[in-house]
Amino acid sequence: MGILTIYILTLVILGSGFLCERLVMKHSELSLSTEWAWTFGVGLVLWSYSLFLWNFMGAHVTATGIRAVLFVSTLVIFFYYKQFPTFRFQDIRMNLRERSWPEQISLSVLVLGLLTSWMQACSLPIYHLDAVMHFGVDAKALFHLGTYRAPFFFERGLVHNQPEYPLLVPYLEALFYWLRGFADDLSVRHLFFAIWIAFLGLLYRGLRERLPPASSWLVISIFGTLPLFTADNETQVVSGCADTAFAFYWTGMILSGVHILQGRGRPWMFRLTLFSLGVVFLKPQGWPVSWAAWFLLILALGKPRWKEGVAGFARFFALALPWLWTAHTLPREITFPPVVINGQSFAGALERIGPLTVGILLELTRLSDWGIFWIVVAICIGAWRSRPAVYYFLVPWAAQFLIYMSVYLLYPQPVSWWIASSLSRWLVHGAGLITLAVAWA
Amino acid sequence: VKQNKKAAFILLVPLLCNLYFMGPHFIWSARLFVRTLPMNPLQRRMAFMPSLYHDMLEVQQRVPPDATIWYVAPLSPHELLYFLYPRVLRWGSPYLSDREKIRRAHPQDWVITNHSANPATDTVELFSPLQETGPRKDKD
Numbered sequence: 357m358g359i360l361t362i363y364i365l366t367l368v369i370l371g372s373g374f375l376c377e378r379l380v381m382k383h384s385e386l387s388l389s390t391e392w393a394w395t396f397g398v399g400l401v402l403w404s405y406s407l408f409l410w411n412f413m414g415a416h417v418t419a420t421g422i423r424a425v426l427f428v429s430t431l432v433i434f435f436y437y438k439q440f441p442t443f444r445f446q447d448i449r450m451n452l453r454e455r456s457w458p459e460q461i462s463l464s465v466l467v468l469g470l471l472t473s474w475m476q477a478c479s480l481p482i483y484h485l486d487a488v489m490h491f492g493v494d495a496k497a498l499f500h501l502g503t504y505r506a507p508f509f510f511e512r513g514l515v516h517n518q519p520e521y522p523l524l525v526p527y528l529e530a531l532f533y534w535l536r537g538f539a540d541d542l543s544v545r546h547l548f549f550a551i552w553i554a555f556l557g558l559l560y561r562g563l564r565e566r567l568p569p570a571s572s573w574l575v576i577s578i579f580g581t582l583p584l585f586t587a588d589n590e591t592q593v594v595s596g597c598a599d600t601a602f603a604f605y606w607t608g609m610i611l612s613g614v615h616i617l618q619g620r621g622r623p624w625m626f627r628l629t630l631f632s633l634g635v636v637f638l639k640p641q642g643w644p645v646s647w648a649a650w651f652l653l654i655l656a657l658g659k660p661r662w663k664e665g666v667a668g669f670a671r672f673f674a675l676a677l678p679w680l681w682t683a684h685t686l687p688r689e690i691t692f693p694p695v696v697i698n699g700q701s702f703a704g705a706l707e708r709i710g711p712l713t714v715g716i717l718l719e720l721t722r723l724s725d726w727g728i729f730w731i732v733v734a735i736c737i738g739a740w741r742s743r744p745a746v747y748y749f750l751v752p753w754a755a756q757f758l759i760y761m762s763v764y765l766l767y768p769q770p771v772s773w774w775i776a777s778s779l780s781r782w783l784v785h786g787a788g789l790i791t792l793a794v795a796w797a
Numbered sequence: 798v799k800q801n802k803k804a805a806f807i808l809l810v811p812l813l814c815n816l817y818f819m820g821p822h823f824i825w826s827a828r829l830f831v832r833t834l835p836m837n838p839l840q841r842r843m844a845f846m847p848s849l850y851h852d853m854l855e856v857q858q859r860v861p862p863d864a865t866i867w868y869v870a871p872l873s874p875h876e877l878l879y880f881l882y883p884r885v886l887r888w889g890s891p892y893l894s895d896r897e898k899i900r901r902a903h904p905q906d907w908v909i910t911n912h913s914a915n916p917a918t919d920t921v922e923l924f925s926p927l928q929e930t931g932p933r934k935d936k937d
Contacts, residue, residue: 456805458805458806458808458809459805461809461812462808462809462812465812465813465815465816465819468816468819468823469815469819471823472819472822472823472826472827475826475827475829475830476826476829476830478830478833479826479829479830479832479833479841480829480833480841480842480845481838481841481842483842483845483846483876485875485876488876488879488880489875489876489878489879492879493878493879493882496879496882496883497882497883500882500883508885513887513888514885514886514887514888515868515874515878515885515886515887515888516878517873517874517878540838541838542838542841570805571805571808574805574808574809574812575808577812578808578811578812578815581812581815581816581819582815583815583818583819583822586819586822586823586826587822588822588825723814723818724818725818727811727814727815727817727818728810728811728814729811729815732811
């Protein structure tokens with residue numbers, strides 16, 4: 357029952373995103389067949405951020421209210437959407453015999469990878485450390501309290517790991533809990549499976565702009581079956597951590613920016629705005645990376661179109677302002693026992709470069725996590741002919757990488773701790789961009 | 798066409814490499830899936846992290862949901878916060894030796910200590926309010 361409910365909720369979120377794009381943006385040519393991944397991303401932000409804004413205005417969320425809103429939303433989607441009868445996933449021909457043998461192999465392996473993730477989502481309630489410590493506990497609190505404006509989030513004497521952590525995932529989990537009536541932390545893992553499918557769908561659309569379907573499927577299969585996505589740690593796509601979702605929004609944000617640079621019109625600015633909102637509402641590092649991306653976009657738009665970029669950034673900033681203000685008022689990270697984080701001195705930071713470089717190289721070549729993904733990427737980077745489109749992906753990725761590395765260098769925790777606890781997940785955030793860069797080369 | 802076939806063949810190498818390393822994950826997931834299929838969520842937690850979850854269940858049964866628990870441990874509370882919610886944890890002391898001091902300072906509240914950072918072997922001890930049950934240790 358829980359699994360059925362979460363997939364119905366997923367469809368409502370998808371439909372809401374679709375309606376939002378179609379009605380707000382007057383994007384009448386929007387087709388779910390090709391753009392479902394984008395509309396799903398829009399729907400996720402729409403629901404989670406609307407709930408946050410509702411709380412921000414001082415109102416509480418109740419289970420009855422959520423059920424009523426979801427019911428009305430479902431009716432509205434049902435009556436407005438005329439495309440269901442013709443809906444089909446493009447490029448998927450069910451007859452495998454029509455395909456070449458490399459395609460058959462790649463699709464079979466991809467299905468195996470997806471099946472692995474699905475079985476993991478079915479088996480155990482969320483249990484990975486970050487999934488329960490950050491997102492799970494906030495989701496439970498939102499579900500019980502109906503708002504984040506409560507002592508649990510604001511009182512310093514209470515135990516709460518990083519109360520200032522963004523709330524997109526907790527609100528989505530709580531949305532499902534309100535619908536179910538209890539904290540069903542087993543079925544909720546399927547929500548992350550849906551986000552994973554959407555991420556692969558988004559990457560596929562990006563790849564299809566440069567590659568034929570067969571090659572796109574092959575690349576998606578390579579990316580989607582990377583062993584760390586099914587490993588029993590926090591890189592697992594259904595672990596309940598926000599890293600896959602962050603990679604989804606970050607890749608979508610940059611891809612929207614590329615489409616704006618190519619002059620593809622208004623809907624992409626709308627998507628860029630909402631996807632960058634998703635980035636900042638998912639993880640604390642969302643702020644610096646999204647600001648860097650907006651800055652690069654405005655720079656790349658140049659003299660004739662920079663005002664377009666500034667206007668887009670202003671809209672994003674206005675939308676994100678309530679969360680920026682809230683995050684500022686929430687207590688900062690509390691370490692236990694409390695220590696003062698002063699940051700490294702410049703000399704101390706320089707000393708960390710050596711071990712950090714070694715750690716990164718070891719991580720990139722760890723076959724049990726990445727296979728030979730990064731080795732293939734390195735070969736492709738060495739071999740490609742310079743094309744401007746490649747830099748659309750590589751420059752934001754480099755900016756993101758520099759921001760992350762500066763955290764590693766400046767924060768006082770040992771380098772080995774950073775590498776063990778977060779490096780592979782942080783590489784996941786940029787892996788989608790690298791895949792697109794290689795495919796567009 | 799020939800070039801495409803060559804490229805596809807080359808791209809199959811990383812895919813097969815992924816398959817080699819993903820294979821054990823698939824087998825582990827399939828076994829877990831089959832094993833947990835007849836279980837309810839509680840049994841699944843008990844089967845997977847018996848030590849910690851057994852302690853958590855005991856705390857959940859004994860401590861009322863609206864109670865306050867003081868956390869006395871040199872370690873971050875990790876999963877405790879999640880499993881014990883809506884019972885809120887308050888920072889007590891990072892020193893285990895402060896346990897009785899915290900209990901006397903807050904005689905109407907519960908105190909919990911945690912000796913291990915490893916979730917699989919968490920050693921959680923619960924101490925009841927002094928005002929209700931007197932100064933006795935409830936769990937060893």
